[in-house]
Structure formats: C-alpha cells, structure tokens
Amino acid sequence: MSAILVAENLTRTLPGEVPVTLVRDVSLSIDRGEFVVIKGPSGSGKSSLLYLLGLLDQPTSGTLTLEGEPTTDYDEDRLAAMRLAKLGFVFQFHFLLAEFSAFDNVRLPMRRLGRLPADRQRQRALQLLQDLGLAGHEHKRPSQLSGGQRQRVAIARALANDPPIILTDEPTGALDSKSSINVKDILKELVRSHDRTVIAVTHDDHFAAGADRQVEIIDGRLA
C-alpha cells in the first residue's frame, strides 16, 4: 500500500511566556485505506496531532505530506482548499449547523466545492443519508435528531466531497454504547469497502480494537 499521509518530525509548540509543546517530533506514515487509531491519556496531544494531520493547525517544525504534496508552506487558503477536497472531519460533538436540515448540512461541503452540479449534489446527499440509515430524516433539523443520528449526519457530511481521508476526534465520546458501535461499524465499513483512510483519536479501547493500527501518544511523543 502507498502512503497517503507522511508526517516527519512534527512539532507543535504554543508560544507564550512559558511555551507549551503539544506535539513533539512525531514521525508517522499512514497508508491509503488504513484505519489508524491514535490513543493516549487525556492531555497527551492526541487531538493536537489530529489537527496537525488534518491541516487545521500548522506545525512549528517538521513536514507533512498529503498525497505526495508537501503542505508545510501552504497558506491558509490553500490549506482550506485541501481540507475541502481531501479531508473529512467528524468531531466528538456533531457540530452540525443548527439552522440547516440534515440534508442541507450534508450538502454544505459539496456546495462550497462546487465540483458536482446541484442536482447531483442533492442526489449524493440523499444517498449518503440513506446509506447511513437516515432515510426519512433528511429534512429534520439537528435538534430533532438523536445523538447517534446527528453523528451519522456529521459522518455523511464528512463524506460529502468523497475525501480520501476521514479524521475523527472521539467520534463515539458523546454517544451511548449502541450508537457507539454503530458509528464504529460505519467507519470500519468506510475503510473496508471504500478504500478510505480513517484516522481516529479515541479513549475507547473497544473502538480502538477494530483499527488496523494503534498509535499511542504520551506527552506529545509517540510511544
């Protein structure tokens, strides 16, 4: 398998009177179609590493290559364009736009990217919601959905632009056990049948057990 994401000596230090290093000298190579879990105790730097891998944050030093493209010197707009086309995020809290329906939330990234015509966008959004078991809930607002349903809408939205990489931060952290299993199965399915790369940050050992690889981070360093 080829590497889709390569991090070399990634370090992230927050400036200040007392600089705080969140991620220290992390080197990591993730293959296409791999399901990688990043584990570690609270405050170990899991989420910070995920944000760096997801181009939401820029490393203080080190390099990050996404699909062979070095991203370290990219400006904000270019990073945003890469996130839009190549990355999908699912966070612990669903972070859906409260004023938009499930369908409209899923369409958002597609509308921003503008790769598909409007009718294809609509078809794809409906299909994604149907695939994730949300048929009949398309026009409900987030407040009218259960926690599990919302998280599935968030997964559908992350998949909207068909990105090769999905990054998730404690995706089951706010869910009951049944919904948790459901979300985990969906993510595994994404890897298995769609050759998508999933990078997940979790505390949940049960969730981590299903991954291809587990990476542990302690005090910002890979264990």
Next chain:
Amino acid sequence: MQLHLDIAWSHLRTRRRQTIASLLGVVLGVAFFLAVSSLMRGSELDFIARLVDSTPHITVSDEFRDPNVQPAVQRNPDAAVSVLHVKPLTERRGIRQYKRRLEQIDAMPGLRAAPVLIGQVIFSFAGRDEAVTLSGIEPARMKDVTTIEDDIVEGSLEAIDADPNGIIIGRALAQKLSLATGDTVSVVSPVGNVRVMRIVGLFHTGRAAFDESQTYAQLTRVQALLNRPNVANTIIARLEDPYDARTTAARVERLTGYKAVSWQEASEDILSTLMVRNVIMFTVVGAILLVASFGIYNVISSVIMEKTRDIAILKSMGFRAGDIELIFLIEGLAVGAAGSVLGFLAGSGLMWVTGQVRLAVPGESDPINLPVYWGGGQFALAMLFAMLSALAATYLPARRGARLAPVAILRGAA
C-alpha cells in the same frame, strides 16, 4: 455565493428579535435622514427660488471690476513702474450710452434687461425727513425683469407712466410717514432739486428694510430730478435659466466693459452659509445613521460570539477566512439594504406629513406648506450612508470572525 447568502440568512433569521431591532435602527436612521435632508434641501431650494425671483439675475453697474491702469504702467507692463498719489479724473457717473448697452444685452439670447437710475433722495412730509432710495425705471421693461409688479398691493406699476409725477413706495414707508395712495410728498435730490410727487402705488415685499427705503418713479423723471439726463447707472437683467447667470454675467461684462454681477456672486455669503448649513445637516443625519450602525455592529458581534463553533466547523470543512468574512458582511449589508428600503417608505411617509404642515410666513399673504424636496439624489445618498455605516459596523466583527482559529475553538469545545 448562494451558499454564503443562505448561511447569512439563517443567522439573521434565527436571531429574529435582534435582527429586527438593528433593522429598526437603520429604518429610523434612513427615515430621519430623508425627512431632515428633504426639509433642509427643500427650504434651501425655496430660499434660492425666492432669491432668484426677488433679485436681478445679473446687475450691470457703472463700475469696473479692475481699476483703471495708469498709462505709464500700461505702456511698460514688465517694468518696475509705480505711480503714486494719482488723483482719478472726475468722471460723470453712469453707464455711458446705456441705451446701446441695453440693445447689446437684449440681443443676447435668453436675456431681458431694464435700465435703472438709482439715487438717494429725501422725502419731506409733515415736518419729517426720510432718506430713501429712488429708482428711476421703465415700467414695461421692469415688469419683465423683476417681480415688483407681483408685490404691488395698491395701484399699479404703469401708473408712474400715466402720471409723470407719480411715485410708488413701500407700504411700510407709507405707514411710517402716514402716507396713502393719492397723497403728495416733497422729494429733494442731492443736487437741490425739489419735486412734489404723488403716491400712485404701494408695494409690499415682506423685506422690512427694502419696504421702508425703496421707491420707484419714471426713469426720465428721476433723471431730471437727479440732474442726470439720459443716464442710467444700473442695468438689471433676467435670464430664462437663472443658473446660467454666472457665465452670462461674464459675457455681459466682456461685452459692455462694465462690472456685471450674477445673483450667485451677489449672494455668495448666503450661498456659502447654505453650504455650511448642508454640512451641518449631513453631519447630524449621518450621526443618526452612525448610531444605527451600532445596532448592526451589536448583532453581527453577537452572532459571531454565538457562532464560533459554526465558524470552526465551516473552516474545518474547507471554508476560507474570506468565506467567513463574506458571510458576515452579507449579514450587515442585508440589514443595511433592507433598512434602507423600509427607511425609504418610512422616510417618504415622514416627508409627506412634513409637506402637509402649513405655516404663516412673514411676507406671505397665505400660509405656505413646508417646502419638501423629493429629489432622488437624497434617497441614493441615504442608502449610500446606510450601506457604508452597515459595512463599517460589520467589517471589524466579520474580520475578527474570519480570523478565528478553528483549533482554538475545537479545543475549547472538546
């Protein structure tokens, strides 16, 4: 762009109460802007119209704009010549060959002119002496170039043609001296001539100083009284388009050689006062819109405070900082635009109501409606002010929102 509009609209729609409050601020701002500016502009135009009506558009006097140049200086223009203590020649005052000058001015298109001989005389009546200005006029021409005929309240302008000793005086002067139409009064000129003249008409312009000091008589009679036969010292002219006065006056001056003053030049102090008044007015009404813009600032700022998580998720999704800024700018401009349109309606209502107010104005026999200007320019200006205020009020919070780092928000939310 439609996506940005949809998100902006969703923000405004969900914060309905605050949106309406800020919208009301803009509506009231625009409405008061229109009400005040229409009234100020209306009164300004009304004032100018009265000024244009009541004063000659162009006055040619027996003076020269530049003093005569001494022959020695004229002959050596580049030399260091200084001629001191020169006593000017004693000239016979008045416009030389005024009839020819009059014909020249008459020949100019869109221009009508009348000769006047203006002098100072003393009215002597019942033991009282009163210094007044006596203008010798040709009634037929005068009617064409001034509105004096409209101000005649007793008798007529032509009466001075019918009665060679006829004189028309202001009603205020008549009251002051206890004179009435048909009465006679002794008129003494500075050269010592005395004529007994009959009052054949009274006028009332509403301008007290003018009504108490101005009198009119037949031109030839005044020429005889002042010992200045065949002389006029002023030519007054009226234009079809009064706003051409400045350029036409320059042409008249070149043509006649005498100083020709347009009504704008003669009223420069008043016009500059009007300009200062406009600056004050626009500052005040602009301040109203500025206050209204704080409402927009408040709404956009609180939307941004509330929507930081949305900003983070939009950015993580791939929205650029420019997209976020655009969304909030649209919100501010939407409030500005909607407020302008509703403000036009409310403002038009206020303008209509203001226009219905009737006031008794000194110098007017009937009450008049407050002058309201309905020109489209002020609507455009009000909208421009509103949109600029909205843009200014939105820009900073929108920029702040666009600069929010998604990671900081996501960390805080986790």
